[in-house]
Amino acid sequence: MAGTAVRRRLTWQVATVVAVNDETATVRTIELAAADWAGHRAGQHLDVRLTAEDGYTAERSYSIASAPGEPVTITVQRLDDGEVSPYLTTELRAGDELEMRGPIGGYFVWDADHTSPLLLAAGGSGIVPLRSILRHRARSGATAPVRLLYSVRSLPDVIYRTEIDGLADGVSVTYALTRQQPPGWTGHRGRVDAGQLEDVAWPAGRDPVAYVCGPTAFVETIAEGLVGLGYLPHQVKTERFGGPGGP
Amino acid sequence: MDVLDGNAIGGLLHEVFGTEMTAATATCASCGATGPVAQFVVFMRAPGTVARCRNCLAVQMVIVQCKGMNCVDLRGLARLEAA
Amino acid sequence: MSPVSRGFHGRRSDEAAAPGRVPPGQYVTHDFPVLSAGPTPHVPTGAWTFSIRKAGAVLKSWTWQEMRALPADTVTVDVHCVTRWSKLDTRWEGVSVDTLLEQAGAEAAYVLAFSDGGYTTNLPIADVTGGQAWVAFGYEGGPLEPEHGGPARLLVPHLYFWKSAKWVRGLELLERDEPGFWETYGYHMYGDPWREQRYAGD
Numbered sequence: 001m002a003g004t005a006v007r008r009r010l011t012w013q014v015a016t017v018v019a020v021n022d023e024t025a026t027v028r029t030i031e032l033a034a035a036d037w038a039g040h041r042a043g044q045h046l047d048v049r050l051t052a053e054d055g056y057t058a059e060r061s062y063s064i065a066s067a068p069g070e071p072v073t074i075t076v077q078r079l080d081d082g083e084v085s086p087y088l089t090t091e092l093r094a095g096d097e098l099e100m101r102g103p104i105g106g107y108f109v110w111d112a113d114h115t116s117p118l119l120l121a122a123g124g125s126g127i128v129p130l131r132s133i134l135r136h137r138a139r140s141g142a143t144a145p146v147r148l149l150y151s152v153r154s155l156p157d158v159i160y161r162t163e164i165d166g167l168a169d170g171v172s173v174t175y176a177l178t179r180q181q182p183p184g185w186t187g188h189r190g191r192v193d194a195g196q197l198e199d200v201a202w203p204a205g206r207d208p209v210a211y212v213c214g215p216t217a218f219v220e221t222i223a224e225g226l227v228g229l230g231y232l233p234h235q236v237k238t239e240r241f242g243g244p245g246g247p
Numbered sequence: 248m249d250v251l252d253g254n255a256i257g258g259l260l261h262e263v264f265g266t267e268m269t270a271a272t273a274t275c276a277s278c279g280a281t282g283p284v285a286q287f288v289v290f291m292r293a294p295g296t297v298a299r300c301r302n303c304l305a306v307q308m309v310i311v312q313c314k315g316m317n318c319v320d321l322r323g324l325a326r327l328e329a330a
Numbered sequence: 331m332s333p334v335s336r337g338f339h340g341r342r343s344d345e346a347a348a349p350g351r352v353p354p355g356q357y358v359t360h361d362f363p364v365l366s367a368g369p370t371p372h373v374p375t376g377a378w379t380f381s382i383r384k385a386g387a388v389l390k391s392w393t394w395q396e397m398r399a400l401p402a403d404t405v406t407v408d409v410h411c412v413t414r415w416s417k418l419d420t421r422w423e424g425v426s427v428d429t430l431l432e433q434a435g436a437e438a439a440y441v442l443a444f445s446d447g448g449y450t451t452n453l454p455i456a457d458v459t460g461g462q463a464w465v466a467f468g469y470e471g472g473p474l475e476p477e478h479g480g481p482a483r484l485l486v487p488h489l490y491f492w493k494s495a496k497w498v499r500g501l502e503l504l505e506r507d508e509p510g511f512w513e514t515y516g517y518h519m520y521g522d523p524w525r526e527q528r529y530a531g532d
Contacts (some may be wrong), residue, residue: 048328050335051335052340053334058338083341087338097336097464099332103268104257104267105267106257106330107268107285224349233282238286238325240250243249248364248372272335290368293367294365294492295515297368304368306367311515313528320515
């Protein structure tokens with residue numbers, strides 16, 4: 001039961017890297033095996049802790065990319081000036097160990113018995129928890145219709161491209177390419193604005209639920225836009241991945 | 248500087264309270280606004296973690312990790328109800 | 331015991347500082363990490379003032395122009411953050427707090443520095459006088475950026491850097507030591523990095 005899954009004690013445990021797989025030039029998916037994993041809900045994340053030889057530690061949170069029932073994977077984007085992501089995306093390899101704590105989260109989660117039309121809005125690596133939701137929906141046979149809005153700088157930056165392009169069964173996908181578009185591109189260009197959002201979003205009258213995830217500034221823009229379209233606060237779930245921003 | 252939300256402290260809060268807290272409902276002692284802990288405006292890169300009200304930015308929670316303990320100050324909250 | 335993460339060393343500098351250069355428990359960084367308890371204020375210098383107050387009254391106040399007209403020092407100092415990073419040989423430009431207190435003509439035992447956004451920190455008067463503290467508006471030859479405390483921050487390099495209040499707007503003169511923001515939440519009232527006074531009771 002989802003309820004008991006979050007009420008257990010949450011402790012750090014050692015996890016072993018099973019496999020790593022590069023999604024794009026800067027993004028890698030890491031499969032982890034942990035002895036004491038009680039399963040997770042779509043949208044949850046886990047915390048990772050690294051320890052250097054002199055005892056220095058660094059902790060980061062990463063959304064779980066896989067669906068409930070699948071092996072636990074996280075997808076990490078390498079930040080040029082990052083401290084942890086360069087290590088996870090270039091150095092870490094199968095057989096290595098790290099400490100992990102999870103699953104975490106009870107707000108930014110989606111369960112298959114939710115029937116509202118779904119708006120999934122991702123900025124950059126914000127696609128990761130939404131991909132977990134999409135996989136869970138597909139695996140469970142849920143029929144809630146989905147509109148995915150995925151904003152990235154350019155097509156090569158799209159994570160899970162093949163998988164997303166292969167989505168069918170009640171999922172419509174809109175890419176917004178903010179910096180570079182291929183020749184002949186007829187889709188959205190530049191940052192998503194109020195008009196584009198209105199084109200993509202479910203009308204408020206359909207009683208939708210939106211999951212918005214990505215850089216803080218992206219999340220703020222989309223969330224404000226949805227409220228402007230009549231979405232109520234409880235219909236807009238947000239998860240901010242950082243960068244400047246705020247109310 | 249990274250401005251995050253209450254989701255980012257989900258693990259820390261679970262450690263502190265012994266249960267999932269991001270879906271808990273918080274009431275600001277300063278302005279009375281009510282909402283999920285997940286919507287706090289969170290500053291983590293500091294000598295402690297500071298969670299602020301999304302409506303008025305008043306401090307809601309401060310968590311300082313010192314000497315192996317979590318020191319939690321909740322005086323900024325009028326109410327905190329687990330989901 | 332946490333397992334060591336093979337090949338992970340974080341972003342710290344490999345260089346070892348000269349013995350005794352860096353306080354205990356600190357590592358040297360070449361970055362300038364941005365730490366904050368709240369959103370970055372953006373105050374135009376036209377709206378900026380700095381005041382010295384006592385018992386609810388403003389003893390003296392300076393506009394940006396008035397502050398910039400005062401004699402300023404350029405100092406090169408090491409700074410030490412309680413989160414364990416130290417940054418060596420940082421260069422700042424600012425007005426000495428001695429100058430400001432002399433002009434205000436007041437005495438007190440302690441000060442509480444206060445900033446835009448509500449941040450405060452407390453210090454003994456002896457630690458912000460005698461050439462130990464500045465209201466700094468310049469960093470590395472340029473204007474202090476908002477994310478690092480601009481238009482101006484307090485600079486008190488001999489104490490942990492949380493005492494160097496960003497976005498400082500004045501000093502409240504007090505007869506008793508009163509805890510500021512981090513001191514209220516468990517950090518040390520004084521904060522001497524050489525005695526590793528990080529938390530209350532250290």
